[in-house]
Amino acid sequence: MSGVISTTDVCRYFGDDEETMVKAVDRVSIEIERGEFTAIVGPSGSGKTTLLHLLGGLDNPTSGAVELSDTNIAAMSGAVLSDFRRDHIGFIFQSYNLIPVFSAEENIEYIMLLQGVEASERKRRVTDMLKQVGLEGLGNRRPNKLSGGQQQRVAVARAMVSHPEIILADEPTANLDSKTGIALLDLMKELNENHNMTFVFSTHDEKIMSRAGRLIHLHDGEVELDETK
Amino acid sequence: MLLLKLAFRNIFRQRRRSLLTALSLTGGYILCVFSFSLSEGSYSNAISFFILDHTGHIQIHLDDYLLRPKIHKTIDDPQGLSELLDANEEIESHTLRVFAPAISYYEKDNSPAQVIGVALDRERSTSTLAAKISAGEYIDNALDAEGYYSAMIGAGIANSLNIGLGDELILISQGADGSIANDIFIVKAIVGNRASPDRTTVFLPLIAAQEFLSMYGSVHEVSILLKDDGEARVQAAALQDQLPELTVDPWQTVESTFYQSMQADKQGNNFFMGFIVFIVFVGVLNTVLMSVLERTREFGVLKAIGSRPLKIALMITLETGLLATLSLVVGILLSLPLIAWFTFTGIELAEPMDVGGILMSHLTGELSLFVFGMPLLFIVVFALFISIPAGMRAARISPTEAMRSN
């Protein structure tokens, strides 16, 4: 196994003056291996979202480095960073993941369009992904005609379809009832196992945590505990 | 294709707002087209009026005859010039003229007159002189039994001298050689009415006028009608190169007072339209910015998954452009019949309107590519322009902040 993504003393502070400054992420050094199924856990405000955004190159660290495939994301910006995210990182957000005016299929297809994947190949991969996330026959539906769980499955499919190195998911199940949430997580786990796809997700939910192979506990922006099962 | 779909569907997302925006775009466009059509139409009517009445598209004189007419400023080889002009493919026809002020007499009355000698056959195909005759007939070069030439006189002279067809008109003027010119002409036609611009003109056969003014074989003016209306400046410049010793002017110079007032009027018109377009676009800008703000999260996601900032900005431009295009298509479809009617039928005016010094009793428009194309270009360019700030705003949305703004 080799490291997909790693951080070295990465910090993200909000605010300028000493007294009111929030250390959302403080001196975090972690390494995620290929094929890991890792959960970032911790109380509200502990820095989970901030850390995931740093890992995904959505946010720039105050100091420290974030390396993905031996590239320091922290040093990139603009179109280069956009392209890097497009090709190397998949994202699943808590909600409002999908473009409402696109059908499920089109939502999945869009990212491949950005990548310049050929039309026939796009079509083939969309069909394949819909099958893998259990949404066969629902490809033509717009997000508002899909349940919350189904929408998140489309988001998973969209994240997978571009063949990223890692998929980052910020509380993907937070808006789902627990049964649907667990089903979504099982789907992610299955994709993790079948495709050796690396997942890092954050959660509050004990049942969800229990399915992770590794738990990184955050507290006030610092890693409190890092346990691999 | 998918991007176009996205733009299209986003437009139909807020149906009512898009419809209102589209309506203002369509309305603004139709207003602009109508206003353009009106101004182009009335001016091109005025232009064709005086071009055909006497000015022609191009005039040739000696030196500054146009500005300071003097009887001795003559074109001395009109025959050679005529041959040259007749051979020119761009020229429809041309005519030769001489001018002199004179006093006209009949019995005990007298009246000032402007004598114009015209090459009769050429004049017929170059100006509307023949059509302006209200009584009698277009004259010819022939001398009558007593050796007098014929004349066509303005209705004003006919009235003040109380002279009629067949009567003998006496003209007194000064010849080119300084001699006193006087002769008798037989009135064969009355031109126009008492309000016509040429109410005090006496038209003579060219040869008669030349003899009368002792300026054998030379003329003061050549007026040219082109085959193509729009070519006056270009052809004038080309002729000037061929005729370095003469002065060649397009109608824009000959009728410079009219031309300048027309340009000024058109500028005012453009300003007015700029104002309309501005108002329309404040509305469009508002719509576009609002739709960007509403979709902050969406743009955040699009950026997070790897859309380049420029692509996001282009999406906004595409949306705005598409909305503008749809509105303009509707605008063209609606204004086409309107302008066609306006051009071919027009509006009858209760009071004649002054168009750059020419009275028009009928308002008609113009149906041309310019009339439709110019506002179109204007609106498209403005729409794209307006999408820039909105696009920049969307492109700058930070995914982290978009994700946090629940």
Ligand SMILES: Nc1ncnc2c1ncn2[C@@H]1O[C@H](COP(=O)(O)OP(=O)(O)OP(=O)(O)O)[C@@H](O)[C@H]1O
């Ligand atoms: N843009 C910001 N400006 C100021 N403070 C911020 C900003 N973003 C996050 N923070 C602060 O950083 C800390 C970490 O926030 P973060 O959202 O990462 O926590 P979290 O673990 O994801 O919380 P939750 O479980 O509620 O989602 C919080 O104290 C938060 O208020």
Ligand SMILES: [Mg+2]
């Ligand atoms: Mg969070």
